[in-house]
Amino acid sequence: MKKLIVAGLGSMGWPMASNLLGAGFDITPYDVDTKKVEQFERLGGTGGELSTHLAEADGLLIMVVNAEQVRSLLFDKGMAEKLKQGACIVQMSTVSPGDSAQISREVRAIREDLYYVDAPVSGGVVGAEQGSLTIMCAGNPDALAACRSVFEVLGSSIFQAGYSAGQGSAFKAVNQLLCGVHIAAAAEALALAEKNGLDLEVMVEMLGGSAASSWMLKDRGPRMILPPDDITSMVDIFCKDLGIVCDAAKQSRSYTPLASAAYQLFVASSERGEGKLDDSQVIRTYRLLNGKG
Structure with missing residues (x-):
């Protein structure tokens, strides 16, 4: 697999496409923002008639916001009909x-x-930029084998979730349940420390080296105690992802009260106009409820 269409040049799709281009893949970019497409072509992406490239591509890699956008690409824009026989549709968005x-x-x-x-995938923008994403893949064994060279450029950890579509997304839902709950728990703990007048820098350091630590605490904790600045993942992303978790739980009749509570926290932050802030800033909702907002 060497010739790919990469659809979706957002904060994740752009660095993923760039890494594939740098690894020697022939990349034809696609995005609704034509300026992004033109910019990527200037960096070495293949330009020209998209229909022609679809008919020649070994794979269509999709990294967009939601299932509606996936369907729009595949069916409304006719990409599925235009792909050559035997091509792989590699759906990497969180749905x-x-x-x-x-x-x-x-x-x-x-x-x-x-x-x-x-x-x-999991790993965020940093993982996409560094080619260190965790990839949870499911599908036909031959297709997974064909995609292996692509996955090895994009990620450092590749897990076969199964052979049926949906199993990879189920892996991601479980992953996002823990991510969202861990962020919410870290925010709650640090808001409690703040309410009690404790030194938050010392608290973050202490928790990061204790049994209470988590990857999210170590990563988000330092940003929670600072004013909003760099954005690695927005509050609205977890509104979407935890919404998917809750939907998946409903479909499988699973009991997930912690995921539901974390989801409501992110939604409350978003509805207060903070959906575009870094997801660490959900702590601001706790501060408001604690009378410190």
Whole structure:
């Protein structure tokens, strides 16, 4: 697999496409923002008629916001119909397990000669830039083998979640449950420390080396005690991702009260106009409730 269409040049898709380009893949970029496409082509991306490139591509890598955008690309814009026989649709966006499985069925309904690989990622913008993403993939064994060289450029950890579309997205839902709950728990703990007048820098250092530590505490904690600045992942991203977690739990009739509580925290922050802030800033909602907002 050497010739790819990369659809979605956002904060994740752009560095992923750039890393593939740097590794020698022939990358044709696509985005609704044509200026991004033109900019990527100036960096070495393949330009020209998209329909022609789709007919020649070994794979279509999709990194967009949600399932609706995935469907728009594949069906409304006709990308699934234009791909060559045997091509892989590598769906790497975060969508619900049910949506991923349904999209796979919709692809198969119009093209039985295509492969659909369910391969969401974890690691955020930093992971995308460094090529150190965690990739959770599910699909036909031959398709997964064909995608291996692509995944090895994009990620440092590749896990086979199964052979059916939806299983990769289910892996991601479990991952995001813990991520969201850990951020919410870290914010609650540091808000409690702040309410009690404790030194937050010392508190973050202490917690980071104790049994109470988590990756999210170490990463988000220092940003929680500073004014809003750099954004690595927005509050609104976790509104979406934890919404997917709650939907997946509902579909499987699973009891996930902590995920639901964390989801409400992120939604409350977003509804207060803070959805575009770094997700560490959910602590501001706790501060408001504690009378320190």
